[in-house]
Amino acid sequence: MAGMVEKRGLGLWLTHLGLILGVAVIAFPIWLAFIASTVSQPEIVRPPMPLLPGDRFLENYRDALYSGVNVPVARMLFNSFVMAMGIALGKIAISLLSAFAIVYFRFPGRLVFFWLIFLTLMLPVEVRIVPTYEVAARFGMLNSYPGLIFPLIASATATFLFRQFFLTVPDELAEAARVDGARPMRFFVDILLPMSRTNIAALFVILFIYGWNQYLWPLLITTEPEMNTIVMGIKQMFPAGDDVADWPVIMATSILAMLPPVLVVMFMQKLFVRGLVESEK
Amino acid sequence: MATVGLTDVRKTFGRTEVIHGIDLEIADGEFIVIVGPSGCGKSTLLRMVAGLETVSAGEVRIGERRVNEVEPMDRDIAMVFQNYALYPHMSVFDNMAYGLRIAGRPKAEIAERVRAAARMLQLEEYLDRRPRQLSGGQRQRVAMGRAIVRKPAVFLFDEPLSNLDAKLRVQMRLEIKALQRELGVTALYVTHDQVEAMTLADRMVVMNEGRAEQVGAPLEVYARPATMFVAGFIGSPPMNFLAPADLNGAAAPALLAALPPGTAAIGIRPEHLELVPADRAVLSGSARYTEALGAETLIHLARPEGQTLTMRIAGSPEGIAPDAPLHLAAAPATIRAFDREGRAIVPT
Numbered sequence: 258m259a260g261m262v263e264k265r266g267l268g269l270w271l272t273h274l275g276l277i278l279g280v281a282v283i284a285f286p287i288w289l290a291f292i293a294s295t296v297s298q299p300e301i302v303r304p305p306m307p308l309l310p311g312d313r314f315l316e317n318y319r320d321a322l323y324s325g326v327n328v329p330v331a332r333m334l335f336n337s338f339v340m341a342m343g344i345a346l347g348k349i350a351i352s353l354l355s356a357f358a359i360v361y362f363r364f365p366g367r368l369v370f371f372w373l374i375f376l377t378l379m380l381p382v383e384v385r386i387v388p389t390y391e392v393a394a395r396f397g398m399l400n401s402y403p404g405l406i407f408p409l410i411a412s413a414t415a416t417f418l419f420r421q422f423f424l425t426v427p428d429e430l431a432e433a434a435r436v437d438g439a440r441p442m443r444f445f446v447d448i449l450l451p452m453s454r455t456n457i458a459a460l461f462v463i464l465f466i467y468g469w470n471q472y473l474w475p476l477l478i479t480t481e482p483e484m485n486t487i488v489m490g491i492k493q494m495f496p497a498g499d500d501v502a503d504w505p506v507i508m509a510t511s512i513l514a515m516l517p518p519v520l521v522v523m524f525m526q527k528l529f530v531r532g533l534v535e536s537e538k
Numbered sequence: 539m540a541t542v543g544l545t546d547v548r549k550t551f552g553r554t555e556v557i558h559g560i561d562l563e564i565a566d567g568e569f570i571v572i573v574g575p576s577g578c579g580k581s582t583l584l585r586m587v588a589g590l591e592t593v594s595a596g597e598v599r600i601g602e603r604r605v606n607e608v609e610p611m612d613r614d615i616a617m618v619f620q621n622y623a624l625y626p627h628m629s630v631f632d633n634m635a636y637g638l639r640i641a642g643r644p645k646a647e648i649a650e651r652v653r654a655a656a657r658m659l660q661l662e663e664y665l666d667r668r669p670r671q672l673s674g675g676q677r678q679r680v681a682m683g684r685a686i687v688r689k690p691a692v693f694l695f696d697e698p699l700s701n702l703d704a705k706l707r708v709q710m711r712l713e714i715k716a717l718q719r720e721l722g723v724t725a726l727y728v729t730h731d732q733v734e735a736m737t738l739a740d741r742m743v744v745m746n747e748g749r750a751e752q753v754g755a756p757l758e759v760y761a762r763p764a765t766m767f768v769a770g771f772i773g774s775p776p777m778n779f780l781a782p783a784d785l786n787g788a789a790a791p792a793l794l795a796a797l798p799p800g801t802a803a804i805g806i807r808p809e810h811l812e813l814v815p816a817d818r819a820v821l822s823g824s825a826r827y828t829e830a831l832g833a834e835t836l837i838h839l840a841r842p843e844g845q846t847l848t849m850r851i852a853g854s855p856e857g858i859a860p861d862a863p864l865h866l867a868a869a870p871a872t873i874r875a876f877d878r879e880g881r882a883i884v885p886t
Contacts, residue, residue: 427621427623429619429620429621429622429623430623430625432588432590432610432617432619432623433617433619433623433624433625433684434625434636435589435590435609435610435611436588436590436610436611436615436616436617436637437611437636437637437640437684437688438611438637438640438641439611439636439640443640447625447636448625448627451627452626452627
């Protein structure tokens, strides 16, 4: 309590000054990007750069969404959304099931499978990208949603997280369900899934952002602009050679690319925090 | 309502046998308590009857039907677990209804049966709550309700009261007994608490290291323990054990002569020891501690030979000075004799 009393007065102001400065440093580039998306091309190119919003907000965003540079940004947003949702939901579904199998069933090679899954932690996409590309290409998955999603679905982290959670669920619960007559999948659906819902929500937020921010893999596997995702699409908008960059539209695209993860975090924040700090028992 | 039969039931984990052949016939509507120290295999035995553990050898029958290979849900049993095992995300109503829902009962019947059980257990006003909003005793009741609604032939209890505080335990003990009487259902109840065993059981099974040392009515077991283990485990404070040579009072020779041949140890319950004049004593010792409990007093005595004895007298410990020599005797009929293997010698 004494510490809190002392903080009143000068200490309080200094603390807040420090915090405001920190926020300003982090937020300034985003602010610049937003300004750049509301002015015209000549205004950006001519120094000094403006620091207050211009009057071309609607025009720039309409241009970006409906025509873009190579392909309409709306299309790229849609692609990214499909990919991020596919990765997040796919990862959750697969890791829930594999954790269920590893924790609740005794089958030959159970430990081997567990370690095999665990090993993939050491092999992120970047390390296995060439063979993965080869496999995806032979399956004819270039420039397709399955090609964007499937290679990124297997997730040791999520399997591990659910395994740890399932291990904290008392054995008696599974036994009570058995006495009640629940077959394994019924137990999984009726008991384990609802008990895991905060974990699922937290994982969904993390995985959605992970999927949304994928850069290298979509860059490799999509060659047609129609299949570009927005994060890599921004890079594709940069001019090659002597072309003129349409900076207002690129900046508008950047701002648009930031919005969905922010919205997901905002709407799922409550569940997300609960999933991280409490395990319901 | 059904009988339960165990014939030479054994359990092995890997190469270690933990249950060494149990035979038990339980009558319809009987309340059997399995009691023993931790690690004696009592829970494992119960779980074999439930079908949660496989039976390594022998046969388990419920209502004359062999159930070794039958899934728990098809054995017509219900089980109450030590930590209640309530589904945390379901309301009290859903917890109790879950088994019936899986069985595909009509909604109206489920509602009616759950409400009937809730009424019996005074849970009606809590039906919409989640388990974590309930007290320990209420959770215990929900766990019992979940068992009741299924109308099983056999109730299985796995130390259901050990997570409750002492006062609640006494109350729930009475409720369990009343409920079992009312429903007339066969019950198998595992506990390490001998008071629960004594008060609940029609017959009790005292287990030690995977064997049933004695099966019998509680007072029968108390009065005539079959082994030294049972004698020491049932009764609090436990029975005093002495070697015959320790009896060295003035009246000892007569008592020794009356002991059956082959007596290696004798046992005397604390309440059977009485204070007598020196010329009638079979034992002596000095009072080390007295524990006055109000209605009775426990006196812990030290003997010159080094052992300690416990005696129980009615009333308060007035007139017993610390370290004063005390002379003790016990009626010959109350003294139990045991052979070298610790088995009771029954006088013929």
